[in-house]
Amino acid sequence: MATNAVLVAVQARLMRREEVAEGTMAFHFEKPSGFTFKAGQSADVTLTDPPETDTEGNTRTFSIASPLFENELVFTTRMRDTAFKRSLKKVPLATEVKIGSATGSFTLHKNRAKPAVFLAGGIGITPFLSIVRQADHDRLPHKLYLFYSNRRPEDAAFLDTLRTLEKTNPNFRLICTMTEMSKSKKGWKGETVLIDKEMLSRHLAILQGPIYYVAGPPTMVAAIRQTLVGAGVEEDDIRAEEFAGY
Ligand SMILES: Cc1cc2nc3c(=O)[nH]c(=O)nc-3n(C[C@H](O)[C@H](O)[C@H](O)COP(=O)(O)OP(=O)(O)OC[C@H]3O[C@@H](n4cnc5c(N)ncnc54)[C@H](O)[C@@H]3O)c2cc1C
Incomplete structure (x- = not known):
């Protein structure tokens, strides 16, 4: 279920996926040109033509797990048995998803004296x-x-x-x-x-x-x-x- 309104969405291509812990997968997308975010922010990921869907819909909010200096966007999730996640796991590589603009203020404070x-x-x-x-x-x-x-x-x-x-x-x-x-x-x-x-x-x-x-x-x-x-x-x-x- 998405919690953020999608203000501006861009297309991003799935480059690879890997298991990063038991039942946990990281999905690597090509970072769309012009996509900006701050470390700690999240974005809505929408499957545009998923092989299956359910009442929870085709969008989830995920934190961006990758840093700004990389040219990919990584989302990581526990692979629970929902239509969205089953779909994300099996769509072919190079599938495009819609990514909303990065939102949230869960970012590092500026005052460097404060741990x-x-x-x-x-x-x-x-x-x-x-x-x-x-x-x-x-x-x-x-x-x-x-x-x-x-x-x-x-x-x-x-x-x-x-x-x-x-x-x-x-x-x-x-x-x-x-x-x-x-x-x-x-x-x-x-x-x-x-x-x-x-x-x-x-x-x-x-x-x-x-x-x-x-x-x-x-x-x-x-x-x-x-x-x-x-x-x-x-x-x-x-x-x-x-x-x-x-
Ligand atoms: C800012 C933010 C960042 C997030 N980052 C990540 C991340 O990096 N990785 C990650 O795995 N997950 C993240 N989540 C959670 C993610 O959006 C999904 O809700 C989660 O992965 C469960 O998805 P699902 O498909 O397994 O279950 P779902 O099908 O989405 O739902 C499972 C159950 O939870 C209920 N539910 C779903 N959303 C809500 C809601 N908003 N309020 C109350 N009940 C709800 C559903 O009704 C259902 O009963 C984030 C959420 C937020 C808000």
Whole structure:
């Protein structure tokens, strides 16, 4: 279901698709000339002639997971069994979709003295991937902390990319937590608790001061917002993107 009105739409060609975590696919589109966006924004993707459709329609809102400096637009999603996603998975490469203009204010603040704390639940990683890759490319001086919560390592998209960024950008720290390791076949040495005040305090010198960005399923976003407010973070310093539909 789309939540943003499509103001201006452009056509974009599907170049490739790949599995980036269990049941999770990234779709790479050629970036239409003149398409502009800010890292962290989202866009409506519409299938114009899908092989199947249902009552939820042919449009979904997705965060743009790729940075500005690449000449592709990447959208990443959990492949749930809906007509839209089944269609996206099977349309031939070179199929054109309609992409609405980029919208949203879920973008990095300008004040470089204030750290950014990103809190991603599962597929909520998409806007942050764009932001941290672009910040690395632009050598932004902001201190960036990314807390990335998944049930298992199998579910965590882009882990390798994020770990590499931690090495190339001294201002970037990645803290991953896997909250259902009993269901995993992989090993894990990092955090395993849900993101809460104690967990944040273990990794952040002070909880009040940074700008917080939360993205993921609505229940996760609500829980984290409550945690942050309970820890004394000002409401004005919390920005949230709810991935409705999860
Ligand atoms: C700003 C923004 C950015 C997003 N970025 C991403 C992203 O990068 N990756 C990603 O996978 N998803 C993202 N989403 C969510 C995405 O738009 C889809 O809703 C989601 O992928 C589920 O799609 P679906 O086809 O699996 O299920 P759907 O068929 O869309 O819906 C599943 C269920 O959720 C309900 N539902 C759908 N939309 C809403 C809504 N707006 N409010 C209440 N209930 C609703 C439906 O009625 C249905 O019961 C984003 C959403 C927003 C608003």
